[in-house]
Amino acid sequence: MLTVYGYSPSGNSHKLRMLLGHLGREFRWVEMDIIGGGTRTPEYLAKNPNGKAPMIELDDGRTLAESDAILYWLAEGTPYFAGDAWERAQTMSWMFFEQYSHEPFVAVARFICGWTPLDSPRRADLPKLRERGRQALAVMETHLSTHPWFSGRGYGIADIALFGYTHVAEDGGFRLADYPHVCEWIARVKAQPGYVAMPAYAPENDTLIAQSRT
Amino acid sequence: MLTVYGYSPSGNSHKLRMLLGHLGREFRWVEMDIIGGGTRTPEYLAKNPNGKAPMIELDDGRTLAESDAILYWLAEGTPYFAGDAWERAQTMSWMFFEQYSHEPFVAVARFICGWTPLDSPRRADLPKLRERGRQALAVMETHLSTHPWFSGRGYGIADIALFGYTHVAEDGGFRLADYPHVCEWIARVKAQPGYVAMPAYAPENDTLIAQSRT
Numbered sequence: 001m002l003t004v005y006g007y008s009p010s011g012n013s014h015k016l017r018m019l020l021g022h023l024g025r026e027f028r029w030v031e032m033d034i035i036g037g038g039t040r041t042p043e044y045l046a047k048n049p050n051g052k053a054p055m056i057e058l059d060d061g062r063t064l065a066e067s068d069a070i071l072y073w074l075a076e077g078t079p080y081f082a083g084d085a086w087e088r089a090q091t092m093s094w095m096f097f098e099q100y101s102h103e104p105f106v107a108v109a110r111f112i113c114g115w116t117p118l119d120s121p122r123r124a125d126l127p128k129l130r131e132r133g134r135q136a137l138a139v140m141e142t143h144l145s146t147h148p149w150f151s152g153r154g155y156g157i158a159d160i161a162l163f164g165y166t167h168v169a170e171d172g173g174f175r176l177a178d179y180p181h182v183c184e185w186i187a188r189v190k191a192q193p194g195y196v197a198m199p200a201y202a203p204e205n206d207t208l209i210a211q212s213r214t
Numbered sequence: 215m216l217t218v219y220g221y222s223p224s225g226n227s228h229k230l231r232m233l234l235g236h237l238g239r240e241f242r243w244v245e246m247d248i249i250g251g252g253t254r255t256p257e258y259l260a261k262n263p264n265g266k267a268p269m270i271e272l273d274d275g276r277t278l279a280e281s282d283a284i285l286y287w288l289a290e291g292t293p294y295f296a297g298d299a300w301e302r303a304q305t306m307s308w309m310f311f312e313q314y315s316h317e318p319f320v321a322v323a324r325f326i327c328g329w330t331p332l333d334s335p336r337r338a339d340l341p342k343l344r345e346r347g348r349q350a351l352a353v354m355e356t357h358l359s360t361h362p363w364f365s366g367r368g369y370g371i372a373d374i375a376l377f378g379y380t381h382v383a384e385d386g387g388f389r390l391a392d393y394p395h396v397c398e399w400i401a402r403v404k405a406q407p408g409y410v411a412m413p414a415y416a417p418e419n420d421t422l423i424a425q426s427r428t
Contacts, residue, residue, distance in 0.1 A: 049352075049353045049356045049357065050311060050315055050353050052315075062300070064300075064303055064304065064307055065307055065311070066306070066307040066310035066311060066314075067310075068306070068310050069303050069304075069306040069307035069309075069310050070303070070307075072303055072306050073299065073300070073303035073306075076299050076303075085287065085290050086276070086278075086287070089278055089283055089284070089286055089287035089290075090278065090283075092280070092282075092283040092286050092287075093278055093279050093280040093283035093284075095283075095310075096280035096281075096282050096283050096309075096310070096313055097264060097279070097280060099310055099313055099314045100280075100313045100314065100317075100318075101264055101266075103314075104314075104318065139263045139264050142263045143263065
């Protein structure tokens with residue numbers, strides 16, 4: 001059986017839970033303490049020298065890292081990575097956009113709000129992260145004004161990749177109401193068959209997020 | 215004919231020139247003034263709302279952005295994206311590693327050294343960027359200690375993606391001699407049929423890089 005090493009509140013990890021839910025595929029989930037160094041142990045680094053989650057492991061011990069590469073592998077041959085070569089390349093383009101122009105700002109702002117102390121020096125980065133994150137959300141809004149999905153003609157892995165952190169962007173101080181097409185797209189994603197919601201955060205993360213808003 | 219919108223000293227743009235050289239494919243190159251806002255004009259943003267280079271354009275006006283997605287599209291059906299589904303997923307994994315864990319540090323350090331004034335406040339970021347960049351180079355070194363390539367059994371698009379900024383990392387203040395397997399891999403890449411070297415920088419960039427070293 002497929003094993004997923006992930007951290008449940010991580011959008012990158014949640015992408016895999018979502019796609020596996022859509023595919024109705026069984027898997028074993030190993031919850032990683034990414035905050036406490038769980039991905040930096042010698043055992044984990046032997047499997048993924050970059051020391052990040054998520055990662056998947058097959059029964060024969062082979063491993064694959066990078067959330068969007070795992071989506072690509074899981075979706076190959078399914079409707080979640082469909083279309084001709086050009087459409088599939090556009091899907092890949094949005095996944096690279098997500099990792100380069102979206103996640104480092106939208107996800108990191110949320111991480112700082114919910115997973116660092118209120119007096120963390122990292123909070124000084126929030127204005128810049130939010131400015132860059134708003135740019136990414138604006139690019140999504142522009143695309144969604146003329147397209148229903150990011151994965152070619154139907155819902156697929158680029159939508160899952162972008163949904164991972166976009167649907168929880170308000171936890172990082174973003175106002176999703178400013179992006180009405182994004183809000184409608186989030187609703188369409190949540191209506192997909194087999195959709196799995198992100199598990200609840202730990203109470204301390206909820207508290208930090210609430211305190212970051214005031 | 216394929217049109218590439220790129221900036222010649224950019225590793226991301228150079229990846230495309232490299233693969234097109236290997237493939238022996240003709241193309242038209244439009245040099246973009248990325249420093250002077252050439253990718254932020256209304257005309258360019260209409261083609262790529264994220265305002266980045268490189269981008270390719272087909273004769274019918276369709277466009278594709280994100281260097282590694284373009285590599286994926288160009289290499290489909292060629293030996294540069296070969297192997298079974300698992301090997302291709304590993305290739306994709308290294309390309310996402312490149313864009314998330316390598317480029318934002320190795321490329322940005324080089325950009326600051328060669329493309330910003332000596333009194334730029336961005337130079338304060340260099341120690342942190344170099345620390346993270348060295349981590350990425352160390353991950354590459356670990357992989358190359360047991361594998362000749364990043365693209366499965368042969369040279370391919372993950373090697374091209376990682377080569378783009380790794381082979382010029384010294385311009386960002388990295389010591390490649392600290393990574394002997396990386397140095398040997400760079401030599402193997404340069405020996406590939408159809409290899410195209412990055413064009414020379416403008417004199418002012420060479421001067422800034424030299425001054426950043428002292």
